[in-house]
Amino acid sequence: MSMDMGMTIQKRANHKRWLLSGMVLMTARCLAAGVEFHPYVGGGFTYTDNIDRVSEGQQGSLISDISAGISTDIQGVDGTVDLDYELNQLIYSHDSNNNETYQTLSFAADKGINRTGFRINADASIENIARAVDQNANADILSGDTIENKDASLGVNYHSNPRSKIDLSAKAYTDIVNNEDDIGNYNGYGAEFSFANGSTVKKVFWKIDGSYQYKESRDNEDDTAFTLFRQDFGLQTLSGWVPFIRLNFEDYEGTTDADSADSLSWGPGLKYFWTKRSYLELSYNFSEDDNNPDFWAGAVNINPTPRTRLFVSYDKRFFGDAYEALLSHRSRRVNNSIRYTEEAVSFDRDLFTTGSSVEEISLSRRLEWSSALTGRRTEYELTIYRDERESLDVDAEEQNDEVDGIGIAVRHRLSRRFSVAGSFDYEYYQFTGRTLPTQNDYYRVYELEGQYQLNRHLSTSLGFKHNNKSSSFEPNSYDETRIFIDLRMQL
Template sequence: MSMDMGMTIKKRANHKRWLICCVALATTRSLAADTEFTPYVGGGFTYTDNIDRTAEDRQGSLISDLSAGITTDIQGADGNIDLDYELNQLFFSHDSNENETYQTLSFAADKGISRTGFRVEAAASIENIARAVDQNANADIVSGDTIENKDASVGVSYRSNPRSKVDLTARAYTDIVNNEDDIGNYNGYGAEFSFANGESVKKLFWQIDASYQYKESKDNDDDTAITLYRQDIGFQTLSGWVPLVRFNFEDYEGTSDADSADTLSWGPGVQYFWTKRSYLELSYNFSEDDNNSDFWAGAIHINPTPRTRILAAYDKRFYGDAYELLLSHRSRRITNSIRYTEEAVSFDRDLFSSDSTVEEISLSRRLEWTTVLTGRRTDYELNIFHDEREALNATADEQNDEVDGIGIAVRHRLSRRFSLAGRFDYDYYQFISRTRPTQNDYYRIYELEGKYQINKQLTSSFGIEHNNKSSSFASNSYDETRIFIDIRMQL
C-alpha cells in the first residue's frame, strides 16, 4: 500500500454515521457555494513476508484492498467546508478471519455570522493509531495492533476589529473523543481568549491571554481541569522602551494530588523595540507559590520580514525551568522551521504505552526541525524530532516515554506522468518504568515508490517497503518486507 510523503496511515472504523452527517452538511452548504467534489474508487495488492511482525515463525500473506472515497472543498460566502473520507476493505490470504473494513475521515467547517465577528466551527476525524507504542509504534492496518480514534468538536469564536482600541479574540468549544479500546475516552469543553490594545491605542500596552480546559472520563470518575492566565500591562514610549508588569497564574487539577499543582508569579519588566516587530524582554518575577523561588525571565523576538521569525524565551512554570524556541524562514524554494514547546496534557494517546495512566496530567515536550526544498523536478524533505512524555506522579509505573527520530524523503519527477519517491525513517524509543527494566526500541523504514498517471482520472502506484525493529526485549524485534501495487480512478 503506497504511502505518499506526508500521508497518514489508513484507518479503521465500525460506524458510518460520521460520514452521513458530514455529507448532509456539505450538501446543504453547496447550494450557494463554489464546490469541488471528487469521488474515487481504487484497489490494489500488498504482499508481506511477515504479516504478524514476529521475531520467529514468520507468516506471509497477500492482502487485497478495495477502496472508495470522496474529497470535497466548498468555498462559500465567509465560510468553507473541507471533507476527506476513504473506506478500505482488506482481504487476507493467510486467514479470512482477519478480513476487515477500515475508514479515515478528516472534516472541518466554519462560517461567519453576518459580519458580527462571530464564527461557528466544527471538526471531526477518524484515524487508526498504535494500540501502544511500546508494543509496536509503527502499527498499521495491514499489521494490526491499532485502535480506532474518533474526535469531534464544535465551537464558536469571535474576533474584534484590531484597528480599533481593543483587539479581542475569544473561543468556546466542546470536544468528544472515543477510542476503540475505551482507554482515554472523554467529554470535554473549554474556552480561551486574548485581549490586547488595538492599533489606535498609542500610550498604553496590554496583553492578556487566558484559557480553561475541562475533560471528564466516559469510563470512570477521573477528570482534569487546566486553567492558564498571563497578563502584561505597560506604557508605550517614543524611544522604543516599554516598561511593564507581568502576572502569571497556572492551576492544574488532576486525577489526584500527585498530578495537581498551581503556580503564581508577578513582577516588573521591560521590553525594548528596535523595529516595529522585533524586541527584547527582561523581567524579575516574585514567586507566590512553593514550587519556585523568585526568578529572572527573558525573551527575544526577531521578525525582520513576514517570512522570517525567531523567538527564544526562558521562564518558570509549575514544574520549574521552561523554554520556548521558534526559528522559521520561507523563501521561494525552501521552508525551514525549528520549534520547541512544552505543555501539560491529559487524556492524550500520543506516546501511550501499556502501563501508562492516560487520564493523568503529564508533561509533554516536543522539538521538531523541518526543512522542505522544492526544486524544478525534485523535492526534498528532512524532519528531525524529539518527543517526551514525563509523568508528574512519582508513583506512576511509567515514568518517562520518549522518542528521537529522523526522516528523509525525496521525490523526483521523471516526466509529467511518472515520478519516483524514496524515504528513510529512523526512530529510537525509550521507556523508563518504575518497576520494569528500561525498554529501548529502534525502528527503520526504507521505501521506494513509483507513481504513474495513466490519464487524467487514472493513477497507479507501486513499490517496495522494508520495516525493521530491534528491541532490548528480543521477542519484540522483527523484520518485514512488503511489495505493493495500487490503482485509483476518479469518477
C-alpha cells in the same frame, strides 16, 4: 443506582447529538457557492513476508485492498467545508478471520455569521493509531495492531476589529473523543480568549490571555481541568523602551493530588524595541507558590521580515524552568522551521504505553526541525524531532517515555506522468518505569515508490517497503518486507 446510570447515558447521548447536529447545520449553511466533489475507487495488492511482525515463525500473506472514498471542497458565502473520507476493505490470503474494514475521515467546516465577527467551526476525524507504542509504534492497518480513534469538536469564535481601540478574540468549544479500546475516551469543553489594545491606542499597551479546558472520562470518574492566565500591562514610549508589569497563573487539577499543580508569579519588566517587530525582554518575578523561588525571565524576538523570525524565551512554570523557541524562514524554494514547546497534557494517546493511565496529567516536551526544498523537478524533505512525556506522579510506574526520530524523503518527477519517491525513517524509543527495566526500541523504515498517471482519471503506483525493529525486549523485534501495487480511478 440504575436511575443514575440512565441519567448519565441520556446526558452523554444528548451531548453527542447536539455536537453532530451543529456540524450538519454548518455544512448545510455553507452549501451556497463553489462545490467540488471528487469521488474515487481503488484497489491493490500487498505482499508481506511477516504479516504478524514476529521475530520467529514468520508467515507471509497476500493482502487485497478494495477502497472507495470522496474528497470535497465547498467554498460558500463566508464559509468553507473540506471533507476527505475513505473506506478500505482488507482481505488476507493466509487467514480470512483477519479480514477487516477500516475508515478514515478528515472534516473541517467554518462559517461566518453575518459579518458580526462571530464564526462557527466544526472538525471531525477518524484515524487508526498504534494500540500501544511500547508494543509496536510502527503499526498500520495492514499489520492489524491499531485501534480506531474518533474525534469531533464544535466551536464558536469571535474576533473584533483590531484597528479599533481593542483587539479581542475569544473561543468556546466542546469536544468528544472515542477510542476503539475505550482507553482515554472523554467528553470535554473549554474556552479561551485574548484581549489586547488596538492599533489606535498609542500610549499604553495591554495583553491578557486566558484559557480553561475540562475533560471528563466516559468510562470512569477521572477528570482534569486546566486554567491558564497571563497578563502584560505597560507604557509605550517613543524611544523604544517599554516598561511593563506581568502576571502569570496556571492551575492543573488532575485525577489525584500527585498530578495536580499550580503556580503564580508577577513582577516588573522592560522591553526594548530596536525595530517595530524585534525586541529584547527582561523581567524580575515574585513567586507566590511553593514550587519556585523568585526568578528572572526573558525573551528575544528577532523578526526582520515577515518571512524570518527567531524567538527564544526563558520562564518558570509549575514544573520549574521553562523554555520556548522558534526559528522559521521561508523563501520561494526553501521552508525551514525549528520549534521547541512544553505543555501539560491529559487523555493523550500519542505516547500511550501498555497499562499506563492515559487520564493523568503529564508534561510533554517536543523539539522539531522541519525543512523542505522545492526544485524544478525534485522535492526534498527533512524532519528531525524529539518527544518526551514525563509523569508528574513520582509513584507512577510509567515515569518517562522518549522518542527521537529523523525522516528523509525525496520525490523526483521524471516526466509529466511519471514520478519516483524514496524515504527513510528512523526512530528510537525509550520507556523508563519506576520498577520495570528500561525498554529500548529502534525502528528503521525504507520505502521506494513509483507513480504513473495513466490518464486524467486513472493512476497507479508500485513500490517496496522494508520495516525493521530491534528491541531490548527480544520477542518484540521483527523484520518485514512488503511489495505493493495500487490502482486508483477518479469518478
